[in-house]
Amino acid sequence: MKKALTSVTVISACMVLMSGCGSTSGTSSSSTPSSSTPAASTAAAKKITLTMMVSGTKNASGEDFVLDTLPKLVHQKFPNITLETQKLPDDQYNTSVKTKLAAGEGPDIFLEFPKIGTMGAIDMAKAGYAADLSDLTFWNNIGKSAKDDMSYEGKPYAVAQGMDILGTYYNKDLFQKAGITSLPKDWDAFLADCQKLKDAGVTPIVMGDKDSWWIQFGLYQIAANTVYPDDKAFDTKLQAGQESLTSPKWVKAISMYKELYEKGYIVKNSLGIGSAQANQMFNDGKAAMVLDGTWDYSALTTKGAVDFQRGFFPLPANETGKPQWMAAATASGYGINAKSANLAAAKEIFNYWFDGKSDLFQAWVKSGNSISSYSGVPLNQELFKDAVTQYQSGNAIYFSNQMWPAGVAEQLQAKFSEIIGGKSTTPEEVAKSMQEKFKQTWKN
Incomplete structure (x- = not known):
């Protein structure tokens, strides 16, 4: 069931509904993935703790990416950073995070959804809760629609998990x-x-x-x-x-x-x-x-x-x-709290996470259930092969x-x-x- 799909990659799968998931006119001046940061490196900085909240439930078996893998690999790369992660059921997540953000006590990293729906990226941007992520280095490798659905006034406010x-x-x-x-x-x-x-x-x-x-x-x-x-x-x-x-x-x-x-x-x-x-x-x-x-x-x-x-x-x-x-449709994605006291560190984690080559990136791709919108990542769930082929016919709506x-x-x-x-x-x-x-x- 997990054999590599020989003729369909994510970049081709997204060409119809999402108008292509290949290279876009991102804000990075280079198309080469980089783990550099828009701010000074945190490698020699004081110890800090970042918090992250997402919706969902813990994997029934094996290691959970958000709860187990992500904090471990972040700490390995940035020994001074401790990432505390939490998963909540959808309804509880939406209520809890919105309340915390409104009180100025929201998590440093949180899950946003496309467009204007509940916890939608547009509403999060308008409210001043989500940070502008246009200075991150990997946007040339994110599909156009995946980026656009998480953007407000041309600026991205979350990184979609895929489609x-x-x-x-x-x-x-x-x-x-x-x-x-x-x-x-x-x-x-x-x-x-x-x-x-x-x-x-x-x-x-x-x-x-x-x-x-x-x-x-x-x-x-x-x-x-x-x-x-x-x-x-x-x-x-x-x-x-x-x-x-x-x-x-x-x-x-x-x-x-x-x-x-x-x-x-x-x-x-x-x-x-x-x-x-x-x-x-x-x-x-x-x-x-x-x-x-x-x-x-x-x-x-x-x-x-x-x-x-x-x-x-x-x-x-x-x-x-x-x-x-x-x-x-575009899947949910990860955003950063605009009022985070550790905004630069959170952005540094994102640049490492989505650089296209790091251990964290590889672990994220391997754990993902969504169909990736990152350029060059193949469809690795054989179960969805026929649905992706059907999707390419163009008869699809968000x-x-x-x-x-x-x-x-x-x-x-x-x-x-x-x-x-x-x-x-x-x-x-x-x-x-x-x-x-x-x-x-x-x-x-």
Whole structure:
């Protein structure tokens, strides 16, 4: 599963949606990676401690890059620097970091997300929380779209981990047990396969909806096929007041997602199942599919109670006879606190980390689940090979929440949870609540 991909590298994979991940007109005067720093070296400086907070959970097995590898390799390179790292669940992370930043007590290094969504790089820059990173030395090796999605007024404020694709991890053995011999190519075929699995006594899909952000993982894939194919500028129009989240296109997407729950294709009591438990159920062979992103590769390829062969495909939410679209976007990235007392040291770490050759860079690439946007780094997850090939067709759109102000995605999750929980909430009511939240937050 981890064989090198012979004909597809990240630089070629990103040429369609992200307009190329090769050399860009970065701020560095040299295209050669360097571990030099824009400030004086900290090698002979006094001992300092830097803090770092990101969202996520510790690796189920083996060494965790952020919690274990990163602090160790930073200290090896810079003996005077101690890096203290912490991972928090998404909702807790967003609340905690924003509160700390507003109080002037934020971590030195933190995770930002693309564009304007929750903890989005643009909002972090506007608020003065994120430092301008344009003086770092490696930008010529970062893909243009990956850099642009983390930029405000032409200046980058975070280093993206790469590109992520939302899709469906599936158990090939359970598909075979249910008599499914080929992957579904449209929504009707997908529903039919879910029914085959259910008839064979197999839970078709497991979702960890107790961690409410999981609710987005299926819906954005459906929206990619209902909202955007005929109008890629939908969100730009939404921001201008020319479109609404109450659009029939969004109501259709929500209705389609609701159908999976109504027909029992998603595990019962998903609101009582967290992300870690959902991953374990999939790895133990207790469900045939899970809707998730490439960032959870490690968690969903961990050995479970049974051995089975895994696959991955974008959710085919397209109508029969119409092209399939997928949700793919710049991944989250690392930023530096603009008010850090150790800003120069943090930038020095970044220059070493992303220099394209250091031990830390190599460890980061090896640990990464996202599809790298760093020039020359090949795709090393065989599981995603077909999805990347499909991505190259051009029928791809970013995750919807990347163009929404903070609060809209959370409103979607809260309101759709009512549907999952059995309340009589309608798709129209979900869409209406999203639009009301959008108007409120966009105005502010």
